[in-house]
Amino acid sequence: MLWDDIRYFLALARSGSLSGASRALGVEHSTVARRVSQLESELEVRLFDRLARGWTLTTEGGDLLSRAEAVEQEVLALRRAATGVDMLSGTVRISAPPLLLSHLILPGLCLFSAAHPGIGLELVGERREADLVRGEADIAIRLGRPSEASLVVRSLGEISYGLYGLAAEVERPRAEQVYIGFDDSMPDLPQKLWLDEYVGGRRFSIKSNDMATMLQAALGGLGIALLPEFLASPHESLRPLEAETRPPVRPVFLVMHPDIRRSRRVRLIADHLTQALSQ
Numbered sequence: 001m002l003w004d005d006i007r008y009f010l011a012l013a014r015s016g017s018l019s020g021a022s023r024a025l026g027v028e029h030s031t032v033a034r035r036v037s038q039l040e041s042e043l044e045v046r047l048f049d050r051l052a053r054g055w056t057l058t059t060e061g062g063d064l065l066s067r068a069e070a071v072e073q074e075v076l077a078l079r080r081a082a083t084g085v086d087m088l089s090g091t092v093r094i095s096a097p098p099l100l101l102s103h104l105i106l107p108g109l110c111l112f113s114a115a116h117p118g119i120g121l122e123l124v125g126e127r128r129e130a131d132l133v134r135g136e137a138d139i140a141i142r143l144g145r146p147s148e149a150s151l152v153v154r155s156l157g158e159i160s161y162g163l164y165g166l167a168a169e170v171e172r173p174r175a176e177q178v179y180i181g182f183d184d185s186m187p188d189l190p191q192k193l194w195l196d197e198y199v200g201g202r203r204f205s206i207k208s209n210d211m212a213t214m215l216q217a218a219l220g221g222l223g224i225a226l227l228p229e230f231l232a233s234p235h236e237s238l239r240p241l242e243a244e245t246r247p248p249v250r251p252v253f254l255v256m257h258p259d260i261r262r263s264r265r266v267r268l269i270a271d272h273l274t275q276a277l278s279q
Contacts, residue, residue: 003075006068008035009047013065016054076135077259091120092269096141098125099211100252103230105141108276112269119265132257138266139273140255152261154270156252156277161191163241164232165224170239175202178223180214183207190248195226198243252277 011021011032018029025032040047047061057065096105101123113121124130130137132151146153164170169178181204182192205223208214211231218225218232224241225232232238254273260266 005035005039006071008032009039010068010072012036012055013057016056090265091122092266093122093124093137094139095124095126095130095137097127097143100141101125104277108273112272132255138260139270142253142255143250145253146255152256152258154254154274156254156274159250159252160229161226161247162229162232163224163243164227164238165218165241166221166237167239169221169224170241178203178205180205180217180223180225181207183209185209191226194248198245
């Protein structure tokens with residue numbers, strides 16, 4: 001039995017369907033079915049029941065699952081250790097929210113990349129949190145301190161927010177002001193909670209889950225938006241609106257797995273970003 005066999009088994013066990021496993025592995029449905037069937041033949045045991053609603057683990061498959069997950073952890077640890085080889089070449093993968101990646105992380109890495117041409121960068125913009133234990137990224141930038149106690153965490157400072165709009169929008173009487181809001185895709189987002197309470201019964205012209213869209217809406221005169229100061233301040237046409245209560249401030253953290261931190265190239269990038277973004 002090879003690690004690749006275990007990888008197919010775990011993907012199907014976790015997703016419960018060929019389509020889900022194929023997406024996770026980046027292969028065709030038929031490949032997943034064939035590889036799992038081969039594993040069952042090799043072990044001489046049926047691991048899954050093929051049902052109309054999906055593939056479910058048999059009792060024997062369930063018994064194997066915990067052992068397969070233990071093997072997975074060993075393989076992931078080995079990969080993290082290999083990444084920690086003391087070299088100043090190779091690739092470093094950084095995961096961050098898209099807006100932070102384009103406006104803060106990338107500008108902070110331009111000088112680093114010029115000084116260290118042997119280190120390649122993979123910059124992944126995503127709203128979800130990359131799983132550092134599974135090696136989805138070497139470095140993650142997160143809004144809010146992570147809950148995983150095992151991770152290495154560095155503070156990068158804070159992001160301040162403010163209300164911004166064109167002069168005509170900001171100068172309206174408060175009762176007539178129109179706002180650009182956050183949609184309900186992230187109901188617990190601190191910015192959304194603050195803005196919804198602040199606006200109260202006043203009108204939202206549009207709602208979105210994308211900060212770049214909200215910026216363009218404000219520039220287009222569709223209302224007043226709650227924007228990060230670093231995003232709004234370069235636009236001279238946007239005027240700040242003094243709020244009666246202070247808008248939220250979001251702490252920013254750089255996060256690494258302890259095994260990955262041993263890599264010189266990862267440490268160099270982490271040190272560079274910490275210095276560049278903490279200023």
